Amino acid sequence: MFNRTTLGEVSPVLPIDFLGPVGKSERSPVCKLVAPRTRILLRDFPRSTDFQLQDGCIALFQSLGDGRRQILDILGPGSLLGPSVGSIAECNAETLTFTQLRPVAPLTDPAIGAALKQMLRRSQALATLLGRKTAQEKVASALIDLAERFRRPSKAPEFQKTTFSLYLTRTDLADWLGLTLETVSRCLSRFKRNGLITFSHPEIITIADDKALRLLASGQPSLVPQKSAPDEFCLQSS
Amino acid sequence: MFNRTTLGEVSPVLPIDFLGPVGKSERSPVCKLVAPRTRILLRDFPRSTDFQLQDGCIALFQSLGDGRRQILDILGPGSLLGPSVGSIAECNAETLTFTQLRPVAPLTDPAIGAALKQMLRRSQALATLLGRKTAQEKVASALIDLAERFRRPSKAPEFQKTTFSLYLTRTDLADWLGLTLETVSRCLSRFKRNGLITFSHPEIITIADDKALRLLASGQPSLVPQKSAPDEFCLQSS
């Protein structure tokens, strides 16, 4: 039935809200719980169904022959994963924490298109980050992105400093941002020193100065190119 | 009718095989010929039709506020451009040479999905290039990609060295590969010195040693990540 290792398919450790045991023969579309650092195989399963991340975090990545790794995206709750949208490129996926995957009904074409557009937009933003941002800007951008998607319900609703759990290690961040783990660590330390963020545990980050951090992130790609703007052409059918 | 500048909509200079004049009131789906370095507006035209590149070359790019630019893809003959697939992200487009755009009938959803997947695959490959390849590897990768897509019918079919016209300037290459124009120029000079490529005009490149160049390009992303491979999980519904 499985032509790949099935280890880790169902994690030995279950969180409280686990929906119930999953057996091979079961048909009901219950969530699968996957342990941290589990490789998810995207290729060679054209007949597999798609999944949606219920909870947790997954890294999509490509590897170069000599071990260099580039994380292409960090998937959070809501993200889709599967042959319709995920097995597109020559890439692997790995869970970064306990992750719940919910099987979803076959997607309609428009839904697939929408999901693909979302992934493409993020991929393009990553390319701009990788090609044209400095280390500081990269790390700031990453923190803002992660904070928005993995924000924790703040226990003290008064001050509203965003806190989130950084499922990525320094190495993961480095592989995502095209840096080394030392550079990432140095940037984070610097941000901490300068009061942009705070953390006592290395993996629980609090945004202390959201405005300054966003400024440092060098903003999203600007829509009005500063370069010489010669002729313009409206993309319109005759 | 046009709420943007129409300059450059129809180039004043026509190549021999131009299909005929294009008038504003014309309905027939004839090719549009666009002059080099013409900005093509992708946003704000949701009702516009899609186009297919008949001939020529277009750069898709994003700009950062301070003028930094990242080229996200180089489109060649066959590539689609338009609201269905092109106006996705916050990006602009610019022709790099005389370019013919052919209006196409509204795409079916599966066709849009296929086009998006193709774009996503290329975008992810670019991210890996930007994040994890050295300058030399980047330039070598770019040359191989361009050679495959813009190869010229070789006049001497005997030796079969691939020659292609490099529609990109050194600056364009730099903005695509996350480098500076000087670094690009130095890499090209080095490749020339080492016999990997030849060129007398800076924009007509001949691949002299395809094998060595591909080796230098550090290959396509490897499918078997070298990193610690812990558990694996087959993406399959119960």
Add this chain to the structure above:
DNA sequence: CGCAGTCTTGAATCTCCTCAAAAGGCGTGG
């Protein structure tokens, strides 16, 4: 308590960038 893992920090190195000048191509005009 001690070990293994990750993270932090420092010093030296290197790749790539910045600044600068010179070379080459191309069109214009004398």
Add this chain to the structure above:
DNA sequence: CCACGCCTTTTGAGGAGATTCAAGACTGCG
């Protein structure tokens, strides 16, 4: 035809940012 200006490309020298190498600190776990 050649001189001139403009633009892109090439090449060099120096410098900055990120990497590499290495040591030490912190955390969790047996």
